[in-house]
Amino acid sequence: MSHSIPGNPYLANAEYFDRSPELRVIDATLTLAYEQRTANLIAMYTDGNTGTAPGVNYKELLEAITERLDLS
Numbered sequence: 144m145s146h147s148i149p150g151n152p153y154l155a156n157a158e159y160f161d162r163s164p165e166l167r168v169i170d171a172t173l174t175l176a177y178e179q180r181t182a183n184l185i186a187m188y189t190d191g192n193t194g195t196a197p198g199v200n201y202k203e204l205l206e207a208i209t210e211r212l213d214l215s
Contacts, residue, residue: 150213151177181211 153173156162162170188204209215 148178148181148212150211153177177211181208184208184211 151174153170156166156170156173184204185208187199188201188208206215
């Protein structure tokens with residue numbers, strides 16, 4: 144799993160191969176879901192950062208992305 148984005152809190156558990164197959168699947172699913180959500184937040188920020196989407200606070204969105212990427 145060396146191709147994971149930085150800051151993924153589920154990655155550490157997914158790398159333990161001595162765990163049961165069921166737990167490895169759960170950890171891998173959580174890792175992937177975290178990364179997909181982060182990608183979706185980035186896409187929302189870059190596609191709509193015109194300030195025109197109602198109810199979207201782009202400052203908070205950018206803070207969430209920064210935190211998820213462990214850049215804060």
